[in-house]
Amino acid sequence: MSARLNQSAAQILSSYDGPPLRIMEVCGTHTHEIFRLGIRKLLPPQVDLISGPGCPVCVTPVGFIDEAIWLAEHGVTITTFGDLVRVPGTSKSLAGARAEGGKVQVVYSPLDALTYAKEHQDEQVAFLSVGFETTVPAACLVADQALQEGVENFSLLTANKTMPNAYAALRDSADVFLYPGHVHAITGTALCEDLAAQGVSGVLAGFTAKELVTALAVAVKKSQEGEPFFVNAYPRVVRAEGMPAAVELIGKVMEPVDAEWRGLGVIPQSGLQLREAYARIDARKKFGMPRIEGKPNPACRCGEVLQGHCKPSGCPLFGKVCTPQHPVGACMVSGEGACSAYYQYGGDLL
Amino acid sequence: MCVGLSAKVVRVQDGMAMVDASGARREVSVQLMDDVEPGDYVMVHAGIAIAKITDEDEHETDEVLEALLA
Amino acid sequence: MSNQVTLAMGAGGKQTAELIEKVFARRFQSPLLTADDAAVLERPAGRIAMSTDGFIVSPSFFAGGNIGKLSVCGTVNDLACMGARPRYLTCAFVIEEGFSLDDLEAIAESMAATAAEAGVTLVAGDTKVAGRGQVDGVFITTTGVGEVVEGAAPAGANARPGDAIIVTGDVGRHGCTILLARDDFGIEADVTSDCAPLWSSVEAMLAVSKDVHVIRDATRGGVGTVLYEIASQSGVGISLDASSIPVDPAVGGVCRMLGLEPLYLACEGRLVVIAPKEDAPALVEALRRAPHSQGATIIGTVTDERPGWVVMNTEVGTQTLLPQPGGELLPRIC
Numbered sequence: 004m005s006a007r008l009n010q011s012a013a014q015i016l017s018s019y020d021g022p023p024l025r026i027m028e029v030c031g032t033h034t035h036e037i038f039r040l041g042i043r044k045l046l047p048p049q050v051d052l053i054s055g056p057g058c059p060v061c062v063t064p065v066g067f068i069d070e071a072i073w074l075a076e077h078g079v080t081i082t083t084f085g086d087l088v089r090v091p092g093t094s095k096s097l098a099g100a101r102a103e104g105g106k107v108q109v110v111y112s113p114l115d116a117l118t119y120a121k122e123h124q125d126e127q128v129a130f131l132s133v134g135f136e137t138t139v140p141a142a143c144l145v146a147d148q149a150l151q152e153g154v155e156n157f158s159l160l161t162a163n164k165t166m167p168n169a170y171a172a173l174r175d176s177a178d179v180f181l182y183p184g185h186v187h188a189i190t191g192t193a194l195c196e197d198l199a200a201q202g203v204s205g206v207l208a209g210f211t212a213k214e215l216v217t218a219l220a221v222a223v224k225k226s227q228e229g230e231p232f233f234v235n236a237y238p239r240v241v242r243a244e245g246m247p248a249a250v251e252l253i254g255k256v257m258e259p260v261d262a263e264w265r266g267l268g269v270i271p272q273s274g275l276q277l278r279e280a281y282a283r284i285d286a287r288k289k290f291g292m293p294r295i296e297g298k299p300n301p302a303c304r305c306g307e308v309l310q311g312h313c314k315p316s317g318c319p320l321f322g323k324v325c326t327p328q329h330p331v332g333a334c335m336v337s338g339e340g341a342c343s344a345y346y347q348y349g350g351d352l353l
Numbered sequence: 354m355c356v357g358l359s360a361k362v363v364r365v366q367d368g369m370a371m372v373d374a375s376g377a378r379r380e381v382s383v384q385l386m387d388d389v390e391p392g393d394y395v396m397v398h399a400g401i402a403i404a405k406i407t408d409e410d411e412h413e414t415d416e417v418l419e420a421l422l423a
Numbered sequence: 424m425s426n427q428v429t430l431a432m433g434a435g436g437k438q439t440a441e442l443i444e445k446v447f448a449r450r451f452q453s454p455l456l457t458a459d460d461a462a463v464l465e466r467p468a469g470r471i472a473m474s475t476d477g478f479i480v481s482p483s484f485f486a487g488g489n490i491g492k493l494s495v496c497g498t499v500n501d502l503a504c505m506g507a508r509p510r511y512l513t514c515a516f517v518i519e520e521g522f523s524l525d526d527l528e529a530i531a532e533s534m535a536a537t538a539a540e541a542g543v544t545l546v547a548g549d550t551k552v553a554g555r556g557q558v559d560g561v562f563i564t565t566t567g568v569g570e571v572v573e574g575a576a577p578a579g580a581n582a583r584p585g586d587a588i589i590v591t592g593d594v595g596r597h598g599c600t601i602l603l604a605r606d607d608f609g610i611e612a613d614v615t616s617d618c619a620p621l622w623s624s625v626e627a628m629l630a631v632s633k634d635v636h637v638i639r640d641a642t643r644g645g646v647g648t649v650l651y652e653i654a655s656q657s658g659v660g661i662s663l664d665a666s667s668i669p670v671d672p673a674v675g676g677v678c679r680m681l682g683l684e685p686l687y688l689a690c691e692g693r694l695v696v697i698a699p700k701e702d703a704p705a706l707v708e709a710l711r712r713a714p715h716s717q718g719a720t721i722i723g724t725v726t727d728e729r730p731g732w733v734v735m736n737t738e739v740g741t742q743t744l745l746p747q748p749g750g751e752l753l754p755r756i757c
Binding site: 013035038039040041042044045084085086088089098109110111112115138212216327328337338339347348349 | 607608609610680681682732734735737738739741742743744746747749751753754755756
């Protein structure tokens with residue numbers, strides 16, 4: 004049964020003979036898995052899979068890394084997801100700051116960052132809060148806990164992002180969105196339904212080979228029917244209502260703010276910052292941080308890559324001065340970035 | 354974004370659950386979930402459970418495809 | 424004697440002699456190991472292989488071994504990879520002031536046991552004590568001499584298109600064990616290091632055929648790094664079957680939790696073997712009979728396509744590159 008269905012999904016993809024179709028995956032983990040599994044090779048030439056701005060590390064502006072380094076250089080212990088350690092700031096990365104004596108601790112979870120702070124009362128500890136709606140609840144949990152328990156040596160440096168206005172900003176870049184399964188596990192499917200009503204099609208996708216191939220097959224088949232659509236192809240995880248307790252918690256701890264997306268510029272109300280009640284654990288306020296603006300490399304074409312206007316290999320820096328070992332642009336800095344995945348998994352070579 | 358891991362809940366105490374993914378175990382927060390019990394499967398991200406799930410990814414995806422082909 | 428290593432124990436006087444006697448000499452007993460300035464040894468027949476390696480591992484003790492066992496395995500395995508039967512080993516210790524003597528004894532004990540298993544004799548040693556904070560616990564450097572088996576000449580540049588690629592057991596277990604032992608990520612799993620001396624595995628293979636093209640131990644950087652090195656040295660392409668790469672389920676679970684690739688986690692008891700395709704089944708069978716390579720299996724083939732690259736055949740029937748090794752392993756979470 005399953006084998007027959009797998010084949011049907013692959014066949015739907017390979018036999019597509021409709022007009023050109025642009026599908027944008029809006030999740031870095033999708034980008035990574037699609038490249039790792041070689042799923043693009045199952046698609047016919049007129050189906051273009053665009054890797055959108057769904058990697059929080061990639062869209063985090065240069066200035067944020069500079070802010071973190073400022074903290075490290077002022078004696079604050081940085082706790083962070085491993086993803087951010089090698090990302091270049093204007094003059095160096097956190098790995099560079101660590102080599103110069105800054106303290107940078109890689110953690111699996113914001114919960115571990117708070118635990119570290121409690122166990123190291125003689126250090127000031129800041130957690131680099133990046134990530135989308137999936138990751139924000141964990142940060143909000145510890146923010147709330149730190150405030151309630153009066154943990155004095157813990158703070159958050161936030162650069163969190165939210166997807167709704169990014170979809171709006173990117174709606175002309177794709178015919179179908181492959182929605183990020185784990186973001187909508189938190190936020191639910193109402194937004195996707197609304198977008199379909201406004202003419203924006205999308206499929207919610209999971210992360211295994213089978214889930215991704217199925218979601219793409221749904222995208223291709225439904226597109227041929229002509230009407231805008233939304234299909235939840237990840238019902239195992241995503242419920243229509245999402246996770247109300249998490250959404251409520253986010254609203255309690257954080258508030259929307261205009262946010263800069265590296266490579267794309269400022270998208271209104273697409274970021275989150277700690278509410279005034281949490282000022283005591285807001286690293287920017289707590290340490291009186293100056294306003295820091297990073298300087299990205301002007302030759303980089305990441306913004307166009309993220310919107311599907313340019314293939315990674317179409318950028319003059321790609322694979323020459325910009326590689327995963329020496330990333331220049333947003334899309335190369337993280338293993339989940341479009342250029343990095345393209346480079347590492349042989350987008351051009353194979 | 355958002356690497357997720359499906360794991361089985363082994364025990365639950367004070368809003369934290371020990372989860373097991375093929376023998377790799379770790380404590381995660383289940384504070385934001387209603388009723389989680391040992392034996393349930395959850396999707397875990399960055400140290401918290403973000404959804405209660407079934408363990409049948411093959412089967413559930415088959416259903417999506419069946420609906421598509423119907 | 425105090426229960427901790429002191430600077431005086433490294434000063435060269437009576438306390439040094441006591442330390443050497445109490446901890447090392449009685450365990451490394453051999454007529455070849457004397458108090459003189461150098462070991463005087465019989466010359467082995469034929470060509471000799473020689474290798475040296477420094478060992479730092481934090482923590483010093485981990486599931487399935489310790490830095491002592493590691494320091495013997497590392498060097499005897501390097502010799503074995505050249506088709507050389509390990510004969511002599513020297514060891515140099517740099518010990519941090521304050522290091523537990525009990526731990527040092529346990530380390531020496533497992534060095535002696537591992538050397539005995541590997542059939543190698545410890546013939547000379549050196550002990551230094553460094554001030555607190557100048558080293559992390561204990562660092563060990565071992566140097567080994569082995570006797571190359573007549574007719575065997577495995578080397579990284581010898582892989583040929585059509586050859587089979589064998590790995591001698593599940594991958595990434597040592598790296599995973601160390602990651603868990605450091606307890607940075609709050610993860611528990613029943614994973615034991617694969618650290619083991621592998622001459623018995625190589626000997627078993629050479630008994631089947633001397634024409635084994637490449638033997639490499641997949642230590643730092645794991646199997647993935649070794650395969651890229653071979654692809655580059657031999658100027659060949661490497662084609663792997665993703666579904667055939669053996670990974671312990673718990674190692675797989677830890678890797679999924681942290682977004683890591685098991686092919687890039689270190690092994691300390693695994694060989695990558697490249698040999699003519701027609702010999703591969705007999706080699707695998709011989710390996711499976713040896714004590715530390717019971718999980719030997721074929722994972723891919725050498726090709727003349729895309730020289731220098733390692734290509735993965737994925738579960739959906741497509742091909743992608745195995746990403747190239749990229750320095751420090753960092754968890755991918757968000």
